[in-house]
Amino acid sequence: MSKVWLVAEQQFRKDVFKRSFIVAIVAMPLFLGFIIVMGLLSARMQQQTTALGYVDPGHVLTQQPAASNDNVTLTRFASAAEARAALDAEQIDAYYALPADYPHSRQVQLVVGSQLDNAAVQAFSELVRFNLLAGQEEQVAARAQAGPEIVILATANNRALPLGAPGLGLFLPVLVAMLFAFLVMTVAATLMESLAAEKQNRTIEIVVSSISPGQMMAGKILGVMGMALLLAASWIGILLAFAWIGAHVLGWGWLQGITVNGRDLALLILVLVPSFLCLAALMVALGATVVDTQEAQQIGAVAFMIIFVPIYLFFLFANDPNGPLAIAASLFPLTAVTTLAVRSIFMEVPTAQFIASALVALVCGLALVWLAGKLFRANMLRYGQRLQLGRLGRKGAKA
Amino acid sequence: MATVEVSHLKKAFGPTQAVADVSFAVEKGEIFGLLGPNGAGKTTSIRLMLDIFQPDAGTVSILDGPMTEAKKNRIGYMPEERGLYQEMPLEACLIYLATLKGLSKTDARRRLQPYLEHFDLAQHRAKKVKELSKGMQQKAQIISTVLHEPEILIMDEPFSGLDPVNTQLAKDLMLELHRRGVTIIMSTHIMHQVEELCNRIVLINQGRNVLYGDLAQIRREHSGHAVRVKVDGELPALAGVQAVTPHNDALQLTLDQQTSPQEILQQLVSQHCAIEQFEIALPSLDEIFIQVVSEQ
Numbered sequence: 076m077s078k079v080w081l082v083a084e085q086q087f088r089k090d091v092f093k094r095s096f097i098v099a100i101v102a103m104p105l106f107l108g109f110i111i112v113m114g115l116l117s118a119r120m121q122q123q124t125t126a127l128g129y130v131d132p133g134h135v136l137t138q139q140p141a142a143s144n145d146n147v148t149l150t151r152f153a154s155a156a157e158a159r160a161a162l163d164a165e166q167i168d169a170y171y172a173l174p175a176d177y178p179h180s181r182q183v184q185l186v187v188g189s190q191l192d193n194a195a196v197q198a199f200s201e202l203v204r205f206n207l208l209a210g211q212e213e214q215v216a217a218r219a220q221a222g223p224e225i226v227i228l229a230t231a232n233n234r235a236l237p238l239g240a241p242g243l244g245l246f247l248p249v250l251v252a253m254l255f256a257f258l259v260m261t262v263a264a265t266l267m268e269s270l271a272a273e274k275q276n277r278t279i280e281i282v283v284s285s286i287s288p289g290q291m292m293a294g295k296i297l298g299v300m301g302m303a304l305l306l307a308a309s310w311i312g313i314l315l316a317f318a319w320i321g322a323h324v325l326g327w328g329w330l331q332g333i334t335v336n337g338r339d340l341a342l343l344i345l346v347l348v349p350s351f352l353c354l355a356a357l358m359v360a361l362g363a364t365v366v367d368t369q370e371a372q373q374i375g376a377v378a379f380m381i382i383f384v385p386i387y388l389f390f391l392f393a394n395d396p397n398g399p400l401a402i403a404a405s406l407f408p409l410t411a412v413t414t415l416a417v418r419s420i421f422m423e424v425p426t427a428q429f430i431a432s433a434l435v436a437l438v439c440g441l442a443l444v445w446l447a448g449k450l451f452r453a454n455m456l457r458y459g460q461r462l463q464l465g466r467l468g469r470k471g472a473k474a
Numbered sequence: 475m476a477t478v479e480v481s482h483l484k485k486a487f488g489p490t491q492a493v494a495d496v497s498f499a500v501e502k503g504e505i506f507g508l509l510g511p512n513g514a515g516k517t518t519s520i521r522l523m524l525d526i527f528q529p530d531a532g533t534v535s536i537l538d539g540p541m542t543e544a545k546k547n548r549i550g551y552m553p554e555e556r557g558l559y560q561e562m563p564l565e566a567c568l569i570y571l572a573t574l575k576g577l578s579k580t581d582a583r584r585r586l587q588p589y590l591e592h593f594d595l596a597q598h599r600a601k602k603v604k605e606l607s608k609g610m611q612q613k614a615q616i617i618s619t620v621l622h623e624p625e626i627l628i629m630d631e632p633f634s635g636l637d638p639v640n641t642q643l644a645k646d647l648m649l650e651l652h653r654r655g656v657t658i659i660m661s662t663h664i665m666h667q668v669e670e671l672c673n674r675i676v677l678i679n680q681g682r683n684v685l686y687g688d689l690a691q692i693r694r695e696h697s698g699h700a701v702r703v704k705v706d707g708e709l710p711a712l713a714g715v716q717a718v719t720p721h722n723d724a725l726q727l728t729l730d731q732q733t734s735p736q737e738i739l740q741q742l743v744s745q746h747c748a749i750e751q752f753e754i755a756l757p758s759l760d761e762i763f764i765q766v767v768s769e770q
Contacts, residue, residue, distance in 0.1 A: 078543075078574055081570070081573050081574060082574075085570055089561070089562075276557040276558065276559060276560055277553075277555045277556055277557030278557050278558065278559055280521075280526070280551075280553040280555060280556075281551065281553060281556065281557075281571065281618070282571075282574065283526050284524050284526060284546060284549070284551040284553070285546050285547075285571070285574040285575050286543070286546070286574060287543065290543075
């Protein structure tokens with residue numbers, strides 16, 4: 076067996092057959108699940124039952140719609156005085172008073188004790204609308220009852236943003252970018268820790284007396300990549316299973332009919348590959364300069380934060396998705412994938428920008444691979460010492 | 475042809491000239507000493523030999539030519555800074571390192587068994603390396619260096635950090651491998667170990683050769699004009715002796731330039747002295763080392 080594969084197999088076994096790998100497999104789906112559950116809980120906690128009264132001397136509101144909000148109770152009062160008494164007695168939260176000439180005046184008075192939530196207002200509006208549409212044809216009445224469907228068409232950005240509930244497909248590039256960020260950081264951090272551990276264990280000199288440093292590096296990268304692919308496959312599998320159960324078993328609408336923008340995804344992957352190279356090489360270069368695994372973990376955490384900067388700047392990019400900052404962040408290899416993913420929600424990012432971003436990442440990636448090789452050879456046997464970058468030129472060139 | 479031939483090696487790290495001009499040849503089957511004070515360039519010379527570093531100038535021929543990836547399988551190397559994978563079980567760790575030297579897992583496992591028994595580690599094979607005592611780890615390190623049965627064994631400060639028991643184990647193993655025809659290069663600054671084990675040496679200081687050749691010859695070349703004598707009774711007055719100094723339980727006689735050791739022996743015999751010891755006073759390697767390095 077090639078020595079590269081021996082190193083790869085060893086690295087793969089070391090990374091996969093340990094408790095932290097199992098934790099990593101379940102961590103991401105658990106994290107997403109936690110967010111979803113917290114969101115649902117939060118929405119449920121905000122729901123409150125509202126008791127709403129109304130006074131309708133003109134007998135306009137004679138029918139109840141079939142589907143009504145369970146959290147809003149509507150009670151008819153014979154007079155405004157009765158309704159007021161009920162409000163004062165805190166039996167209701169508010170009441171609407173329709174005048175006798177409502178069909179002509181279309182004026183309504185709302186009397187509120189303290190405050191009224193939107194769900195109650197909407198429930199009463201539906202009741203009024205339902206009764207006013209009672210004489211219309213069924214289809215017309217149903218359409219009018221459904222209300223407007225507003226889609227904001229940003230012609231300059233070639234994006235259609237439905238008002239109210241944008242589909243999950245719109246956010247798919249961001250999910251892909253986040254998955255990429257988790258994966259690349261897992262790979263890079265593992266690689267960096269592995270190199271630091273070789274130095275810390277004093278095994279590196281024994282290994283490079285058996286194989287070349289290049290073979291060792293190639294084997295480690297292959298091993299870590301294998302671990303990362305297994306991790307990604309596990310995550311994707313779990314997420315797909317989650318989406319299927321959500322859509323088909325639980326009937327969650329936001330998981331149904333997800334449309335994918337193939338162009339954006341394809342272009343994002345074009346940037347994703349060289350960015351991965353860039354980040355992995357950067358981590359190897361940093362791994363060669365650190366003294367121990369603890370320091371490697373600290374540096375890895377900083378790099379991880381940089382990748383997520385575009386997520387923190389989400390609203391800035393939403394306001395100006397094609398602004399100078401957004402374009403600059405798209406060209407910077409560490410933030411390119413996440414920035415382009417965020418921008419893709421709000422605009423059709425020009426193909427030229429994707430290509431430029433991919434090229435910059437590729438050039439930086441190749442330069443970093445070269446630098447990582449130099450740093451690694453120059454520093455691999457400097458136990459417990461940091462590399463002085465000023466000496467790298469002379470030292471690295473010959474080592 | 476020499477098994478290892480190093481010619482005019484040079485290597486600098488930034489402003490530091492680690493190796494300025496080192497040359498030596500190691501013959502097949504000998505134990506060769508690479509000596510020098512700390513920082514002399516011994517470890518860098520070894521790393522250059524093993525192609526871990528590329529030399530700035532000079533050449534290395536090892537097993538009839540430049541170093542190749544295949545040749546690395548025929549060399550055993552125990553660096554001064556050594557360690558094992560702490561999180562791995564002992565047996566798995568040693569097998570992995572042996573497979574990197576070209577052995578199949580089956581062969582590695584088969585060869586490992588007698589070594590584990592010999593070094594009293596068989597019952598610890600499943601333990602993680604970090605769970606072993608330091609002495610056990612040292613023994614495991616020695617096994618990992620020789621498990622693939624190398625033709626050349628390079629040991630950098632081989633006895634550094636070893637307790638006396640493991641030092642003796644390592645010496646015995648070196649002598650056993652020497653008997654089997656393995657070429658051994660040991661780098662050290664502990665001179666009495668060299669006197670005990672090595673046939674030939676190179677002494678380097680400040681990155682340059684300062685002494686090179688057969689150990690006995692070097693000692694003869696550095697001997698002063700003196701003899702060591704032990705007689706039963708009092709030493710009589712002898713012509714041609716400049717000074718008499720005690721040396722262990724004998725006396726060291728420093729001779730003038732015109733007097734030979736043979737003439738001193740003749741005088742002792744003619745005076746009917748009971749001679750218990752008479753030898754040319756050869757300097758120890760320690761003395762030569764200090765003398766040469768001080769002159770530098």
